[in-house]
Amino acid sequence: xxxxxxxxxxxxxxxxxxxxxxxxxxxxxxxxxxxxxxxxxxxxxxxxxxxxxxxxxxxxxxxxxxxxxxxxxxxxxxxxxxxxxxxxxxxxxxxxxxxxxxxxxxxxxxxxxxxxxxxxxxxxxxxxxxxxxxxxxxxxxxxxxxxxxxxxxxxxxxxxxxxxxxxxxxxxxxxxxxxxxxxx
Amino acid sequence: xxxxxxxxxxxxxxxxxxxxxxxxxxxxxxxxxxxxxxxxxxxxxxxxxxxxxxxxxxxxxxxxxxxxxxxxxxxxxxxxxxxxxxxxxxxxxxxxx
Numbered sequence: 143x144x145x146x147x148x149x150x151x152x153x154x155x156x157x158x159x160x161x162x163x164x165x166x167x168x169x170x171x172x173x174x175x176x177x178x179x180x181x182x183x184x185x186x187x188x189x190x191x192x193x194x195x196x197x198x199x200x201x202x203x204x205x206x207x208x209x210x211x212x213x214x215x216x217x218x219x220x221x222x223x224x225x226x227x228x229x230x231x232x233x234x235x236x237x238x239x240x241x242x243x244x245x246x247x248x249x250x251x252x253x254x255x256x257x258x259x260x261x262x263x264x265x266x267x268x269x270x271x272x273x274x275x276x277x278x279x280x281x282x283x284x285x286x287x288x289x290x291x292x293x294x295x296x297x298x299x300x301x302x303x304x305x306x307x308x309x310x311x312x313x314x315x316x317x318x319x320x321x322x323x324x325x326x
Numbered sequence: 327x328x329x330x331x332x333x334x335x336x337x338x339x340x341x342x343x344x345x346x347x348x349x350x351x352x353x354x355x356x357x358x359x360x361x362x363x364x365x366x367x368x369x370x371x372x373x374x375x376x377x378x379x380x381x382x383x384x385x386x387x388x389x390x391x392x393x394x395x396x397x398x399x400x401x402x403x404x405x406x407x408x409x410x411x412x413x414x415x416x417x418x419x420x421x422x423x
Contacts, residue, residue, distance in 0.1 A: 148327065153327075156327055156330065157330070160330065160334045163334065163338065164334065164337055164338070164341075167337075167338050167341045167342075167361060168341060170341075170345075170357070170361070171341050171342075171344060171345040171348075171349075171358065171361075173354075176351060176353045176354055176357075179354050179357055180357060183357050183360070183361060186338070186361065186364070187364060190364060190367075190368060193331070193334075193368065193371075194368075194371050196327075197327065197331065197371050197372055197374075197375055198374075198375055199371045199374065199375075199382050199385070201382070202367075202371055202382050202385050202386075205385075205386065205389060206364075206367075206389075209389050209393060210360070210364060210389070210392075213393065214360060214392065214393060214396045217396055217397065217400055218353065218356070218357060218396070218400070221353060221400045221403060221404060222353060224404060225353075225403075225404065225407045225413060241347060241348055242348050244347065245343070245344040245347035245348050246344065248343060248344070248347065249340040249341075249343060249344045252336070252339070252340050252343060253336060253337075253340055256332070256333075256335075256336035256339075257336075259332070260329060260332055260333065264376070268377055269376045269377060270376065270377060270378045274378065275375065275379075278379065287379055287382070288379065288382050288383060288386060291379055291380060291383050292383050292386065295380075295383075296383055296387075299387065303387060303390050306390065306391065306394055307390065307393075307394055309394070310393075310394030310395075310397045310398050311397070313397075313398045313401065314397040314398055314400075314401040315401075317398070317401035317402055317404070317405045318401045318404055318405070
């Protein structure tokens with residue numbers, strides 16, 4: 143691979159945020175209370191946002207904080223608040239030991255598969271120049287780097303996304319209303 | 327940093343899968359699905375470093391889909407709770423037959 147040489151400062155922070163993300167994810171998945179789980183997940187999302195910024199995706203990092211850590215997790219916490227679930231210990235009994243063992247085995251299987259993918263050969267002829275992202279950043283700035291391809295090459299997909307969002311809004315309102323529309 | 331990013335993606339994705347398998351609280355299962363989607367985003371970003379900005383555009387699409395999915399899914403959870411007074415998947419097994 144054509145990985146450039148990274149300064150020690152960069153590598154240290156990359157590993158630091160990666161370790162925080164991993165530890166928060168493990169803490170998230172072992173929590174029984176939904177609120178504690180959501181807060182650990184927010185922690186994971188934040189450290190992933192830091193990793194995005196380090197990987198030359200500044201705008202994606204901002205979007206990660208706004209959309210995931212902000213909007214989506216607030217929706218989750220709102221639902222936890224709306225549903226009067228009682229004490230977490232009685233609702234969140236995780237599955238038995240057999241299920242946990244099965245989950246661990248499936249996890250190991252996936253991990254080994256991905257370990258094989260790590261050794262796959264990547265198409266070298268498609269790789270862009272090393273200072274591609276710096277040039278894009280200077281030419282179009284952080285937002286334009288995403289916006290230019292989004293509104294040129296992927297315009298149709300972008301417009302279809304609005305239909306998807308409209309369907310999601312309508313579906314959420316209709317499902318959340320309770321009774322079917324016109325029933326009363 | 328590509329190999330490290332892919333390894334972190336794999337670990338986060340697998341944590342999400344294991345979470346879906348071991349939990350019975352529908353809300354936590356949903357959050358595990360969000361974690362899996364985010365892990366995939368990290369792959370896109372890591373590869374976009376070498377293959378241009380198309381990967382970052384795909385991350386925007388994945389974020390949109392996951393936002394839509396969260397809205398609809400949580401509405402379904404609220405509807406189920408209103409109907410059955412529980413979101414424990416142990417008690418919601420009508421389709422199991």
